[in-house]
Amino acid sequence: MKLLSPAQTRALDQATSKAQGITSLELMERAATTLLDWLLTTLQPTYTTPIHLFCGPGNNGGDGLALARLLHEAGYVAHVWLLPAERYSADFTANRHQLPDGISCQELDTARLPDLPAGAVVVDALFGAGLNRPLTGLAAAVVAYLNAAAAFTVAVDIPSGLFADAAQEPDSAVVQAQYTVSFELPKLAFLLPQNAGFVGEWHILPIGLEPVVIHKTAVDNYYVDAAFLQGRLPARPKFSHKGTFGHALLLAGSRGKVGAAVLAASACLRGGVGLLTVRVPEVGYFILQTTVPEAMCLTDPAPDFLTELPDLQPYAAVGMGPGLGQAEASREVLRQLLHKAKVPLVLDADALNLLGANRDLLDLLPPDTLLTPHPKEFERLTGEPARDDYHRLEQLRAFTRQRRCYCVLKGAYTVLATPDGIIYFNSTGNPGMATGGSGDVLTGLLLALRADKRLSPLNAALLGLYAHGRAGDLAARETGEAGLVAGDLVRFIGPALQELMASPHRL
Numbered sequence: 429m430k431l432l433s434p435a436q437t438r439a440l441d442q443a444t445s446k447a448q449g450i451t452s453l454e455l456m457e458r459a460a461t462t463l464l465d466w467l468l469t470t471l472q473p474t475y476t477t478p479i480h481l482f483c484g485p486g487n488n489g490g491d492g493l494a495l496a497r498l499l500h501e502a503g504y505v506a507h508v509w510l511l512p513a514e515r516y517s518a519d520f521t522a523n524r525h526q527l528p529d530g531i532s533c534q535e536l537d538t539a540r541l542p543d544l545p546a547g548a549v550v551v552d553a554l555f556g557a558g559l560n561r562p563l564t565g566l567a568a569a570v571v572a573y574l575n576a577a578a579a580f581t582v583a584v585d586i587p588s589g590l591f592a593d594a595a596q597e598p599d600s601a602v603v604q605a606q607y608t609v610s611f612e613l614p615k616l617a618f619l620l621p622q623n624a625g626f627v628g629e630w631h632i633l634p635i636g637l638e639p640v641v642i643h644k645t646a647v648d649n650y651y652v653d654a655a656f657l658q659g660r661l662p663a664r665p666k667f668s669h670k671g672t673f674g675h676a677l678l679l680a681g682s683r684g685k686v687g688a689a690v691l692a693a694s695a696c697l698r699g700g701v702g703l704l705t706v707r708v709p710e711v712g713y714f715i716l717q718t719t720v721p722e723a724m725c726l727t728d729p730a731p732d733f734l735t736e737l738p739d740l741q742p743y744a745a746v747g748m749g750p751g752l753g754q755a756e757a758s759r760e761v762l763r764q765l766l767h768k769a770k771v772p773l774v775l776d777a778d779a780l781n782l783l784g785a786n787r788d789l790l791d792l793l794p795p796d797t798l799l800t801p802h803p804k805e806f807e808r809l810t811g812e813p814a815r816d817d818y819h820r821l822e823q824l825r826a827f828t829r830q831r832r833c834y835c836v837l838k839g840a841y842t843v844l845a846t847p848d849g850i851i852y853f854n855s856t857g858n859p860g861m862a863t864g865g866s867g868d869v870l871t872g873l874l875l876a877l878r879a880d881k882r883l884s885p886l887n888a889a890l891l892g893l894y895a896h897g898r899a900g901d902l903a904a905r906e907t908g909e910a911g912l913v914a915g916d917l918v919r920f921i922g923p924a925l926q927e928l929m930a931s932p933h934r935l
């Protein structure tokens with residue numbers, strides 16, 4: 429799915445009205461009807477549940493007014509609270525006039541605010557995508573009041589006071605919603621950790637906006653769901669052999685961290701690699717050979733950490749980093765790898781920390797290298813702390829453009845940035861995956877996909893991120909989130925990839 433800017437969303441609304449021969453008011457009615465359905469199904473209010481709709485002067489308020497009418501007609505108790513303004517949008521005004529006589533409708537005033545006990549529902553329709561400055565005065569006071577109340581809050585389109593795709597000042601007045609219900613496409617703001625306390629759980633309701641117009645709209649940010657990946661993972665040909673899927677080399681492990689090598693190696697095998705060789709220091713030999721017998725093990729002459737780069741000739745892709753440690757000799761192995769590698773590289777964990785501590789190495793990154801930092805590792809790579817989540821995204825775009833690389837930024841919505849500065853947000857995964865070793869599993873899986881020559885660097889990375897999170901979601905059904913460990917992810921990589929695999933007999 430594409431993430432549109434507010435201006436692009438407005439243009440899409442207008443294009444939809446034109447293409448479908450409907451007025452903007454009719455489109456608003458469609459949005460409100462869909463919202464009504466969602467609200468009744470999800471919240472299941474009773475006929476006595478007080479539902480307070482806070483409506484601002486624009487089309488977001490218009491949505492709120494239309495919803496109030498529909499609720500009233502369906503027999504629910506709707507109270508409308510209007511935010512006084514100098515100007516109102518045409519569709520707000522039209523819906524204001526359509527409000528039935530029997531509905532309670534009052535202007536907000538600091539001295540006139542409703543009682544909002546637990547059990548009441550608040551619909552926040554004060555401001556939507558048209559917000560163009562921080563909230564002040566009465567609007568800010570109403571937001572503070574709503575946030576202090578015990579009622580259950582549903583934000584329409586976006587929590588009021590939150591910008592759809594830009595940071596706001598730290599202490600800005602923003603509604604803290606339990607649910608945010610938006611139309612057709614998600615907004616960038618929903619995907620950033622700094623907004624989690626405002627957005628709550630978000631839902632997208634399709635309202636039939638024109639798919640052709642969406643297709644033609646150029647964006648820098650995407651949200652990757654299963655539909656987005658359809659057809660990108662080819663089926664395994666009937667007459668394939670292990671050479672079809674590539675021979676990967678994994679450089680990993682040091683004394684006390686051989687487990688990281690085991691997890692990455694197991695994930696690489698479950699990711700469908702043809703052959704895997706793991707290079708570990710001597711200390712890892714028996715561990716690897718017994719826990720991952722499917723992998724070949726090539727030991728380094730040193731006992732505790734890697735000191736020599738093996739001949740790279742046989743390999744289709746090389747991964748380095750899990751459990752590596754940061755010994756000087758291992759840094760030199762990384763340097764040689766960057767000099768010599770002519771195949772795709774996946775760099776993680778200590779390989780990234782070594783890059784961060786030795787910036788000259790960054791100049792050696794071969795094009796299309798895939799890096800997989802978490803935010804702290806990324807900060808070490810840039811050497812500059814991010815001011816906020818939006819700034820971090822811009823740092824990431826600048827980094828991948830400058831280095832011509834692919835960079836994953838791990839988190840709840842893991843991000844992939846490409847050498848063209850395009851950003852993809854992954855949609856799968858759960859907090860159970862916040863456990864040691866999850867990242868090592870991702871590295872192994874990505875290595876397998878990069879070794880598969882049938883996949884572009886972009887598709888390998890997108891499929892890997894999605895399948896990793898999906899494996900986490902499948903595993904958590906069995907283990908629960910708290911009980912999930914990284915090894916569980918490995919077991920579910922196969923089923924997660926199978927879901928994505930294209931059928932050879934369908935378009």
Ligand SMILES: NC(=O)C1=CN([C@@H]2O[C@H](COP(=O)(O)OP(=O)(O)OC[C@H]3O[C@@H](n4cnc5c(N)ncnc54)[C@H](O)[C@@H]3O)[C@@H](O)[C@H]2O)[C@@H](O)CC1
Binds near residue numbers: 459554584585586611
């Ligand atoms: N495709 C869609 O997404 C659809 C969107 N619709 C609704 O339309 C909304 C956008 O409507 P609008 O563009 O009218 O935007 P808003 O409803 O956010 O209102 C904007 C108005 O508020 C004023 N304003 C902005 N920031 C302010 C501030 N800080 N303090 C005081 N006034 C401020 C603006 O000058 C403008 O007059 C969406 O959020 C959504 O709820 C739906 O009606 C139909 C379909």
Ligand SMILES: Nc1ncnc2c1ncn2[C@@H]1O[C@H](COP(=O)(O)OP(=O)(O)O)[C@@H](O)[C@H]1O
Binds near residue numbers: 802841860862870
């Ligand atoms: N709350 C979360 N929701 C979804 N995925 C998560 C969450 N927390 C962590 N993950 C995923 O788990 C992995 C953790 O990687 P990392 O931080 O490198 O851990 P480690 O170094 O212990 O392996 C990443 O792929 C990340 O996206």
Ligand SMILES: [K+]
Binds near residue numbers: 554588
């Ligand atoms: K809102």
